[in-house]
Amino acid sequence: MSRTSDYAPIDDSGELARIVDGLCANQEAVAALEAEAVLHFAAGMRIALDRMAARPRPQQTREMELRAVAAEIGLALRLNDRTVQRRMNDALELTEKFPATVDGLSAGRITLRHAMAICDAGAVVEEPRERAAFEEVVLERAERETVARTKAFAVALAERMRPESITARFQRAVQARMVAVTEIDDGMAQVRAILPAAEAFAVHDRLTRQARAIRAIATEPDEGTPSQPTGEGVSVHDTRTLDQIRADLFCDLLLTGQPAIDPTRDRLPGGLGAIRAEIQVTVPALTAAGQDDRGASIEGKAPIDAETARRLMAGCPGWDRILTHPVTGMVLAVDRYRAGATMERFLAARDVHCRFPGCRQPARLCDHDHNLDWARGGTTDVCNMACLCRRHHTLKTETEWAAEQLPDGSIRWTSPLQRDYVDEPTPRVVFLRDGDPPPF
Numbered sequence: 001m002s003r004t005s006d007y008a009p010i011d012d013s014g015e016l017a018r019i020v021d022g023l024c025a026n027q028e029a030v031a032a033l034e035a036e037a038v039l040h041f042a043a044g045m046r047i048a049l050d051r052m053a054a055r056p057r058p059q060q061t062r063e064m065e066l067r068a069v070a071a072e073i074g075l076a077l078r079l080n081d082r083t084v085q086r087r088m089n090d091a092l093e094l095t096e097k098f099p100a101t102v103d104g105l106s107a108g109r110i111t112l113r114h115a116m117a118i119c120d121a122g123a124v125v126e127e128p129r130e131r132a133a134f135e136e137v138v139l140e141r142a143e144r145e146t147v148a149r150t151k152a153f154a155v156a157l158a159e160r161m162r163p164e165s166i167t168a169r170f171q172r173a174v175q176a177r178m179v180a181v182t183e184i185d186d187g188m189a190q191v192r193a194i195l196p197a198a199e200a201f202a203v204h205d206r207l208t209r210q211a212r213a214i215r216a217i218a219t220e221p222d223e224g225t226p227s228q229p230t231g232e233g234v235s236v237h238d239t240r241t242l243d244q245i246r247a248d249l250f251c252d253l254l255l256t257g258q259p260a261i262d263p264t265r266d267r268l269p270g271g272l273g274a275i276r277a278e279i280q281v282t283v284p285a286l287t288a289a290g291q292d293d294r295g296a297s298i299e300g301k302a303p304i305d306a307e308t309a310r311r312l313m314a315g316c317p318g319w320d321r322i323l324t325h326p327v328t329g330m331v332l333a334v335d336r337y338r339a340g341a342t343m344e345r346f347l348a349a350r351d352v353h354c355r356f357p358g359c360r361q362p363a364r365l366c367d368h369d370h371n372l373d374w375a376r377g378g379t380t381d382v383c384n385m386a387c388l389c390r391r392h393h394t395l396k397t398e399t400e401w402a403a404e405q406l407p408d409g410s411i412r413w414t415s416p417l418q419r420d421y422v423d424e425p426t427p428r429v430v431f432l433r434d435g436d437p438p439p440f
């Protein structure tokens with residue numbers, strides 16, 4: 001494997017080191033200024049709230065006080081007054097509910113985007129003591145991680161602390177499933193996929209016609225017995241709305257359909273239609289056993305309801321048992337209820353995503369890298385292996401970036417400028433039971 005050191009080195013490391021130091025100092029200074037701005041916006045909001053409280057009703061008169069303050073600040077800053085109103089709201093929320101985060105921003109330890117990620121995710125944690133515990137844990141992480149990883153961690157932790165379970169919220173939200181097409185510029189339209197408008201509207205039209213055909217033979221709940229033959233056809237008990245049926249057909253066709261044009265037909269058994277979707281689902285043991293309904297997630301980020309998680313588990317040919325440390329949540333061991341490549345499964349469970357600092361490429365799309373190259377005596381065991389996406393795997397093999405795995409599964413990355421960055425394995429979010437003190 002050729003490394004860049006094989007070429008004549010260019011001696012610009014000193015300059016690059018100064019640039020990196022300069023940018024770090026700059027980011028700290030910007031963060032401190034952002035913290036000042038947050039305090040100003042929050043103070044502005046407090047003035048507006050005081051003025052509103054001093055006004056007699058109706059609400060509309062009070063609202064005018066808020067708008068007047070927002071417009072005063074907005075015009076001076078050349079910002080839209082609605083934007084200012086939103087920033088005042090956010091700033092008040094941040095200073096009142098997450099004071100340690102504002103301190104961290106002031107000290108330049110995190111950026112404004114980190115702070116907003118903590119505030120946005122933590123808004124659902126209503127109890128002040130729990131919120132403070134949440135803030136402490138997430139803030140500590142924000143000081144070492146990118147905004148994206150901090151956000152994912154914060155959302156998962158907040159999810160565990162929400163008073164209303166994901167199951168209840170999912171049952172309500174799933175009723176609103178739908179497929180919609182929106183026209184966008186230049187002859188295109190959006191079904192959340194960017195498509196030529198003709199295809200996009202055709203997709204919607206086909207789903208609508210199929211949904212109508214289903215509705216046409218459906219009986220309402222009080223209209224006779226389900227699945228009774230009715231004259232020529234069969235009537236089906238179905239109370240779904242047109243929107244819901246369209247959404248179900250959309251998933252069904254994409255997840256099970258066979259493409260009309262399939263160049264692989266002669267080469268792959270079953271062609272493209274035989275390729276099935278794969279997702280990584282994490283389900284806590286108590287949730288799997290039906291004794292709890294929290295903590296299940298897709299690819300370590302999107303929380304899902306327990307019923308869906310259990311249904312996915314039931315339809316799965318095998319699954320991994322992951323033993324985690326009861327306090328830190330670190331993955332200790334993995335075994336499988338079916339033969340399989342245990343080590344790869346361990347890596348996917350422990351790493352969740354690529355282990356280059358800040359990267360969130362899911363483990364199933366990653367290579368398994370020997371931290372110390374096999375060719376240089378590195379062993380093929382989990383203490384020397386990690387998931388790396390193709391981009392960062394190549395960076396490690398082709399440049400002077402080096403990685404060393406520490407006994408706790410952390411990976412110390414050393415940059416060509418000899419700067420160290422430690423990437424810790426993603427801790428599983430730890431159980432919070434009602435009434436228990438936060439476990440951290």
Ligand SMILES: [Zn+2]
Nearest residue numbers: 354359389392
């Ligand atoms: Zn990566």
